Amino acid sequence: MNDNEPKPYDPATEGARMSFQGRMAYGDYLGLGDLLNAQHPLSDAHDEMLFIIQHQTSELWMKLALHEMAAARRAIAEGDLQPAFKMLSRVARIMEQLNDAWDVLRTMTPSEYTQFRDILGESSGFQSHQYRMIEFVAGNRNMAMIGPHEHRPDHARALRDEVAKPSLYDTVLARLAAEGFDVPARDRLDVAHQPDAAARAAWLAVYRDPARYWELYELAEKLVDFEDYFRRWRFNHVTTVERIIGFKRGSGGTSGVAYLRKMLEVVLFPDLWELRTEL
Numbered sequence: 001m002n003d004n005e006p007k008p009y010d011p012a013t014e015g016a017r018m019s020f021q022g023r024m025a026y027g028d029y030l031g032l033g034d035l036l037n038a039q040h041p042l043s044d045a046h047d048e049m050l051f052i053i054q055h056q057t058s059e060l061w062m063k064l065a066l067h068e069m070a071a072a073r074r075a076i077a078e079g080d081l082q083p084a085f086k087m088l089s090r091v092a093r094i095m096e097q098l099n100d101a102w103d104v105l106r107t108m109t110p111s112e113y114t115q116f117r118d119i120l121g122e123s124s125g126f127q128s129h130q131y132r133m134i135e136f137v138a139g140n141r142n143m144a145m146i147g148p149h150e151h152r153p154d155h156a157r158a159l160r161d162e163v164a165k166p167s168l169y170d171t172v173l174a175r176l177a178a179e180g181f182d183v184p185a186r187d188r189l190d191v192a193h194q195p196d197a198a199a200r201a202a203w204l205a206v207y208r209d210p211a212r213y214w215e216l217y218e219l220a221e222k223l224v225d226f227e228d229y230f231r232r233w234r235f236n237h238v239t240t241v242e243r244i245i246g247f248k249r250g251s252g253g254t255s256g257v258a259y260l261r262k263m264l265e266v267v268l269f270p271d272l273w274e275l276r277t278e279l
């Protein structure tokens, strides 16, 4: 190199640490050793890596969603609604992030998927305990859905423990009661929320006078937002599935697209959707 040639930029000149002997570096803090060594394709198919990483990243985002939902539920129970709003907004954004992620998976064609589908055996997102936990926390509880988790007693126990607690929506209903609305607690916590006349009447009062009940109004809209993004996730999933496997049965054993279409009918917070008709 002659003296006139520009020297390569060295970030050390600006104080960047360039050696991490005996220090905690980025990968140590983030546990990247485990994370980046957790992809184990079982075939030689090029697209299997995409399939694995797409599921793993989704599970990571679900982990964060559960973390936020649990904290939001605690905050709501304590009447501390402002921090809960922020957390619920974050959960909706996570759902949106997962919605965008389908664009990557959509680049995989049926021909590519069939190259490795058989090696998945019967494994399927149907057995995602975190997904089921998100539903259970929100309030869509169905004990039958614990079945595919019985082989993992820790996961099955966590789901059973969850249905013994008030759901996120139960906690919101308790908030309505604490604010003076006549909304009784549910007799059974281990079933999905059904439309409830007392709750709908309370929400109607809130939506008819937002200025008076601003915090409850905002809380309701945060839940609707969450459900709105969640519905989009389900829709994107079923469309992607149809595009990739058509009407074949799912690896988890369901009818596939027909099952997922049925799941599009799930309503997490029926009172909040029904009240709109009456306004």
Ligand code: HEM
Residues within 6 Å of the ligand: 054, 055, 058, 059, 105, 113, 124, 125, 126, 127, 128, 131, 237, 240, 241, 244, 245, 249, 250, 251, 252, 253, 254, 255, 256, 257, 259, 260, 263
């Ligand atoms: C090639 C891509 C995919 C295909 C063909 C596919 C297919 C299916 C099918 C057919 C089902 C119904 C259950 C069964 O019988 O297996 C299902 C359920 C499910 N999948 Fe996927 N899926 C794909 C990607 C994903 C991704 C990336 C995720 C993200 C985690 C995911 C999460 C889920 C979840 C959570 C369920 C359970 C839904 C419920 O029970 O309501 N799937 N999938």
